[in-house]
Amino acid sequence: MINEINDDLNKLLEILxxxxxxxxxxxxxxxxxxxxxxxxxxxxxxxxxxEEIKGWNPNDFLxxxxxEDRESVAEQARKRQLADPEVIDKNKFRxxxxxxxxxxxxxxxxxxxxxxxxxxxxxxxxxxDKIKSEQKLKGxxxxxxxxxxxxxxxxxxxxxxxxxxxxxxxVEINGYSAEEIRNWAPNEFAKIxxxEDREFxxxxxxxxxxxxxxxxxxxxxxxxxxxxxxxxxxxxxKTINYEGQPADLIMTxxxxDKKKIEQKLKExxxxxxxxxxxxxxxxxxxxxxxFKYFNDRVIESLGYSVEEIESWGPNEFAKFxxxEDREFxxxxxxxxxAGDPDVVNQYQYRIxxxxxxxxxxxxxxxxxNYDGHTADLAMTVxxxDKIxxEQKLKExxxxxxxxxxxNALAMSISTMDEGIIIEVNDAFLKLFGFSRKEITGKTAxxxxxxxxxxxxxxxxTIEEQGSIINHETDYKTKSxxxxxxxxxxxxxLLNDKPFLLTIINDITPLKIxEQKLKQSKEKxxxxxxxxxxxxxxxxxxxxxxxxxLYSSIQLIDxxxxxxxxxxxxxxxxxxxxxxxxxxxxxxxxxxxxSQLEAEExxxxxxxxxxxxxxxxxxxxxxxxxxxxxxxxxxxxxxxxILGNNLLQDVFENILINSVRYNNNDxxxxxxxxxxxxxxxxSYWKLEFIDNGIGIENERKESVLSRADLDSKTTYGMxxxxxxxxxxxxxxxxxxxxxxxVEGDYSKGTNVILLMxxxxx
Amino acid sequence: xxxxxxxxxxxxxxxxxxxxxxxxxxVEVVGTALDGEEAVQIFKSFQRKPDIILMDHRMPKKNGLExxxxxxxxxxxxxxxxxxxxxxxxxxxxxVGAISFKEKPFSIEKIKNNLLKxxxxxx
Numbered sequence: 001m002i003n004e005i006n007d008d009l010n011k012l013l014e015i016l017x018x019x020x021x022x023x024x025x026x027x028x029x030x031x032x033x034x035x036x037x038x039x040x041x042x043x044x045x046x047x048x049x050x051e052e053i054k055g056w057n058p059n060d061f062l063x064x065x066x067x068e069d070r071e072s073v074a075e076q077a078r079k080r081q082l083a084d085p086e087v088i089d090k091n092k093f094r095x096x097x098x099x100x101x102x103x104x105x106x107x108x109x110x111x112x113x114x115x116x117x118x119x120x121x122x123x124x125x126x127x128x129d130k131i132k133s134e135q136k137l138k139g140x141x142x143x144x145x146x147x148x149x150x151x152x153x154x155x156x157x158x159x160x161x162x163x164x165x166x167x168x169x170x171v172e173i174n175g176y177s178a179e180e181i182r183n184w185a186p187n188e189f190a191k192i193x194x195x196e197d198r199e200f201x202x203x204x205x206x207x208x209x210x211x212x213x214x215x216x217x218x219x220x221x222x223x224x225x226x227x228x229x230x231x232x233x234x235x236x237x238k239t240i241n242y243e244g245q246p247a248d249l250i251m252t253x254x255x256x257d258k259k260k261i262e263q264k265l266k267e268x269x270x271x272x273x274x275x276x277x278x279x280x281x282x283x284x285x286x287x288x289x290x291f292k293y294f295n296d297r298v299i300e301s302l303g304y305s306v307e308e309i310e311s312w313g314p315n316e317f318a319k320f321x322x323x324e325d326r327e328f329x330x331x332x333x334x335x336x337x338a339g340d341p342d343v344v345n346q347y348q349y350r351i352x353x354x355x356x357x358x359x360x361x362x363x364x365x366x367x368x369n370y371d372g373h374t375a376d377l378a379m380t381v382x383x384x385d386k387i388x389x390e391q392k393l394k395e396x397x398x399x400x401x402x403x404x405x406x407n408a409l410a411m412s413i414s415t416m417d418e419g420i421i422i423e424v425n426d427a428f429l430k431l432f433g434f435s436r437k438e439i440t441g442k443t444a445x446x447x448x449x450x451x452x453x454x455x456x457x458x459x460x461t462i463e464e465q466g467s468i469i470n471h472e473t474d475y476k477t478k479s480x481x482x483x484x485x486x487x488x489x490x491x492x493l494l495n496d497k498p499f500l501l502t503i504i505n506d507i508t509p510l511k512i513x514e515q516k517l518k519q520s521k522e523k524x525x526x527x528x529x530x531x532x533x534x535x536x537x538x539x540x541x542x543x544x545x546x547x548x549l550y551s552s553i554q555l556i557d558x559x560x561x562x563x564x565x566x567x568x569x570x571x572x573x574x575x576x577x578x579x580x581x582x583x584x585x586x587x588x589x590x591x592x593x594s595q596l597e598a599e600e601x602x603x604x605x606x607x608x609x610x611x612x613x614x615x616x617x618x619x620x621x622x623x624x625x626x627x628x629x630x631x632x633x634x635x636x637x638x639x640x641i642l643g644n645n646l647l648q649d650v651f652e653n654i655l656i657n658s659v660r661y662n663n664n665d666x667x668x669x670x671x672x673x674x675x676x677x678x679x680x681x682s683y684w685k686l687e688f689i690d691n692g693i694g695i696e697n698e699r700k701e702s703v704l705s706r707a708d709l710d711s712k713t714t715y716g717m718x719x720x721x722x723x724x725x726x727x728x729x730x731x732x733x734x735x736x737x738x739x740x741v742e743g744d745y746s747k748g749t750n751v752i753l754l755m756x757x758x759x760x
Numbered sequence: 761x762x763x764x765x766x767x768x769x770x771x772x773x774x775x776x777x778x779x780x781x782x783x784x785x786x787v788e789v790v791g792t793a794l795d796g797e798e799a800v801q802i803f804k805s806f807q808r809k810p811d812i813i814l815m816d817h818r819m820p821k822k823n824g825l826e827x828x829x830x831x832x833x834x835x836x837x838x839x840x841x842x843x844x845x846x847x848x849x850x851x852x853x854x855x856v857g858a859i860s861f862k863e864k865p866f867s868i869e870k871i872k873n874n875l876l877k878x879x880x881x882x883x
Contacts (some may be wrong), residue, residue: 540818543845544771547865551777554868558784572780575773699820 026105026124031114033057033081045105045126047098066094066102080109080120092127104131154252157242158205161186164242173233173254175226194222194230208239208248215239220255231256280381282361285368286337287375289314301361301382303354322350322358336367336376343367348383360387397494410504412439416491419443419455422499431506433478462489462500472507484511530597534590541586548579589723592646596726603731605758606647608639608686612671615651623659626667633672640758641684646727653720654751658690667691676754683733686753694745700737724751732756763879764790764808768799768827769816769843778814778843778871785872796822800830809835812878814871815858817844825849825856832857839878843871 020027026042028035035056043050046064065073072093079087092106108123148155154170156163163170163181171178174192181189193201200221207215220234237250276283276293282301284294291298291309299306302320309317321329328349335343348362365378404411410428414421420443429436444455461468470486477483486505491498552572559569616630641647659667672687695703704725728735733755740748765787767778772794779789790810793799796819803809813831817824828840842853842861850861860874 539845543864544774547845548771548773548777550865550867551774551781555777555780555784558868571776575777578773696821 024125026122026126028122028124029112029114029119030122031117031119036114036119041126042124045097045103045124046095047101052098064095064097066096069093092131103128154250154254156250156252157240157247158189158209158250159242159245159247160209161189163189164247170252173225173231173252174223175229180226192223192225194224197221204237205248205250208237209246211239211246213239232259279379282378282380282382284378284380285370285375286317286333286378287370287373288337289317289334291317292370292375298380301353301359301380302351303357308354320351320353322352325349332365333376333378336365336378337374339367339374341367348387359384407503410485410506412502412504413492413494414444414500414502416459416498416500419445419500428504431477431483431504438478458489459500462491467491470505475504483508526597530594537586537590542583545579545583545586548575552576552579589649592649593723593726596646596730603642603644605640606643608641608647608673608684611643611647612651615648615655618648618652619655619659622656623667626659627665628659629666629668631668631670633670636673636675639673639684639686641731641733641755642758643731643755647731650724650727650753653724654688657720657751658688658692658749662690662692664691675757678754682757683754684757686755687750688753689740689748689750691740691748694739694747694749695737696745704735704737721751728753728755762786762788763812763875764788764810765875766791766793766799766802766806766810766813768793768796768813768819768824770794770819771816774816781868781871782814782875785868785875787875795819796824796827796830799827800834803831803838804834809838811839812875813838813840815840815842817842817846817849817853825852828853828856828858841871841874841878 020039023039023041026045027037027039028042029037035054038050038053040050043053046053048064062070062074073091076088076091078084087109089110090106090108092104094102094104097103104127106125106127108125110121110123112119112121148165149167151167151169154167154173156166156170158164162184166178166181168178171181174181176192187202190198190202200219204215204219215238217238218234218236220232222230223233224230232255234253234255235250236253237248239246240249241247242249276295279295279297282295282298284298285292290312294309299309302309304320315330315334318326318330328347332343332347343366345366346362346364348360351359351361353359360383361380362383363378363380365376367374368377369375370377404413404423405425407425408427410431411425412421412428413423420441421439422441424434424436424439428434429439432439458468458471468487468489470488472484472486474482474484475487484507486507488503488505490501490503492501493499552575556569556572559572620628655669658669668691670687670689672685672689674685674687676683676685704721725735733753735751735753738750738752739745740750763786765782767775767782767789769775769778769792775792775794779792782789790806791802793802798821799813799815800822803813813828815824815828819827822830824842824844828842831838831840836857840858842850842858843864843866844853844861845864847861847863850863853861859878862871862874
């Protein structure tokens with residue numbers, strides 16, 4: 001039995017020996033500071049041989065410990081010896097193998113009973129590979145975290161509706177602080193997604209957080225930043241395993257600027273495409289002999305369809321170029337397609353349209369880079385109309401030249417600005433008396449034909465109205481003779497520069513005839529008026545005169561027959577006297593009038609006082625039974641005017657009217673004289689202010705002319721004031737009538753004479 | 761019944777003489793006016809309108825034609841005889857309602873005949 005037990009024990013020991021010797025864990029037993037046991041693994045771990053280790057005292061173990069860890073390990077050893085309860089049983093630190101390699105070991109120390117006494121069982125695991133692996137992993141993680149933290153792309157991990165990780169870029173993009181983002185409740189991040197995009201984005205996020213494979217990894221959507229700004233972002237996201245759970249790894253890029261640029265680019269492209277499509281110019285890009293691009297205008301010009309042009313082989317387009325121009329045009333096209341700098345960029349050439357019509361095109365072409373290769377960008381304008389117009393213009397100019405030189409009307413061409421005469425025709429030379437050499441190169445004012453100011457005014461009119469036709473004016477010839485002409489001015493273009501074409505229709509003979517006719521008409525009119533005047537005079541004034549005489553004589557006759565004796569003969573005889581006086585005065589006035597009209601009146605210096613005194617004496621004799629009061633308002637002792645013996649008729653007419661047309665017991669007349677200046681001429685202003693019945697406003701002018709036939713007077717016989725006007729105007733003076741009291745004609749009349757002062 | 765006449769003329773001598781002439785032939789001159797406007801006013805003022813108006817044409821304020829139209833619009837029974845030197849307005853005078861036109865100068869007999877004719881028309 002004992003033997004069996006011994007056998008079993010021996011077997012057990014054998015097994016233990018095998019286990020300890022073959023163990024992958026280093027085993028050391030230390031008792032009382034002495035190395036009691038260590039296994040082979042210790043030797044393998046440290047690199048020292050078993051013999052070397054056997055010779056070590058406990059302190060020798062410290063030499064294999066890495067210097068940086070040595071102190072802490074020694075500290076733990078000391079604590080263990082002192083049975084310090086704070087001693088750490090499990091520790092890991094570095095050792096330096098015999099070959100100098102650094103190895104990581106994990107050490108577990110356990111207090112055991114060995115041969116009846118306390119000993120330390122130290123278990124050593126070589127964890128170098130694990131540590132290295134951990135360090136490598138950690139380094140890798142740090143590296144990636146570093147990359148993620150400093151990425152220019154926002155990186156975030158979304159799990160259970162919250163951000164488990166996000167970098168600064170995400171903060172920058174959405175405008176919320178890191179603190180705010182961390183505090184968001186599950187799915188609160190939805191608030192930053194634009195309402196129109198929210199449903200789609202949230203569904204995708206949810207799917208990726210749950211590991212759903214039916215997802216879209218890349219898309220764009222809008223977010224609303226904390227400050228309210230809407231921005232476009234693009235995300236690349238996928239499901240990852242994060243801390244053992246599916247999560248949504250999101251890489252976010254702010255593409256707002258890119259979007260804007262894209263939009264602008266798109267708009268710009270559309271704009272330029274529109275411009276090209278809508279251009280009035282034909283635009284084409286030729287590369288490798290074929291049209292790579294052409295707009296509608298090209299199609300219109302050529303008459304070929306889009307399909308036809310697109311089907312053309314290399315250089316087949318040469319067929320629409322007019323044969324005579326083809327070689328040059330094709331050479332230029334090929335050079336530009338090849339990028340040859342020795343080219344002509346602008347020229348004109350002819351094409352033959354599909355319908356066989358020959359057209360002129362003007363081309364502006366240059367080499368461009370198109371799809372990475374040189375190409376010929378050509379812009380063409382149909383100038384057929386322009387060429388034809390030029391041709392017509394040329395023909396027109398030739399015709400104009402013939403018409404100009406051989407025209408019977410005088411013509412000149414001058415520059416618009418300076419008015420320099422550059423060409424005149426033979427008729428012009430004949431009319432003005434100049435030689436061609438004398439007149440060309442000079443201005444009209446230099447040639448003394450017209451003044452500078454007159455020309456300026458004329459140019460202003462031409463600018464406003466385009467031309468001046470048949471403007472009648474006088475002009476001077478070289479000899480100084482004044483002639484008359486109908487001037488027409490037309491702005492013309494010669495070699496694209498504006499010039500003034502002047503056409504002169506000399507109407508001097510016609511003008512002279514016209515003037516004679518006018519004078520004749522005026523003379524005739526005057527004569528006619530005179531006849532009418534005298535006819536009127538006889539019809540009215542003399543007839544009334546005769547009626548009075550006739551009636552008076554008949555009544556006297558009746559009285560003498562005693563048929564009707566109720567009247568005194570004396571009354572009728574007085575009327576006869578009066579009528580004879582009126583007739584006599586009328587005859588005298590007619591004589592004076594005809595004298596005024598027939599010849600120039602001799603005018604001399606007259607003393608107004610002398611004439612006035614004679615007139616007043618005559619007035620008082622005439623109206624012996626009427627009280628007349630004359631008041632003088634003249635401060636000068638002498639009033640001298642230019643006049644003659646007819647002045648007394650003037651004064652008498654005015655004074656008689658003042659008394660005759662006066663219903664007051666006393667006829668008052670104020671005679672006033674004052675000096676005035678008008679247009680540099682000195683006048684005496686004589687005023688005759690009465691208290692008579694007055695003259696209505698509407699008759700104030702007409703009573704001064706014979707046209708007022710209603711104004712018969714007893715003594716003036718209707719000639720009174722018209723004679724006054726005629727005489728005063730002959731003196732170079734003026735006459736008019738005002739109210740004595742302004743606005744109330746019934747208070748009396750003021751007859752005003754403005755008469756030139758005498759020499760003294 | 762005595763015939764009544766209003767005389768209109770702007771010549772005071774003629775007014776006086778017409779008045780004397782008419783009185784000699786037994787006509788009563790009920791008023792005189794120096795112009796057309798005064799004639800209209802006087803005519804309006806008459807309680808009993810005159811039988812005949814002896815009307816001149818060329819006068820201040822209102823001429824004979826204007827005065828005639830106005831007076832006839834007030835009372836078209838009055839007979840108006842035009843007495844003017846201007847025969848050119850005879851047709852117009854008759855067209856506006858004058859019964860006759862006497863060209864100046866005329867005799868007492870002629871004006872008497874005209875007045876009688878006018879009176880016969882009145883009857």
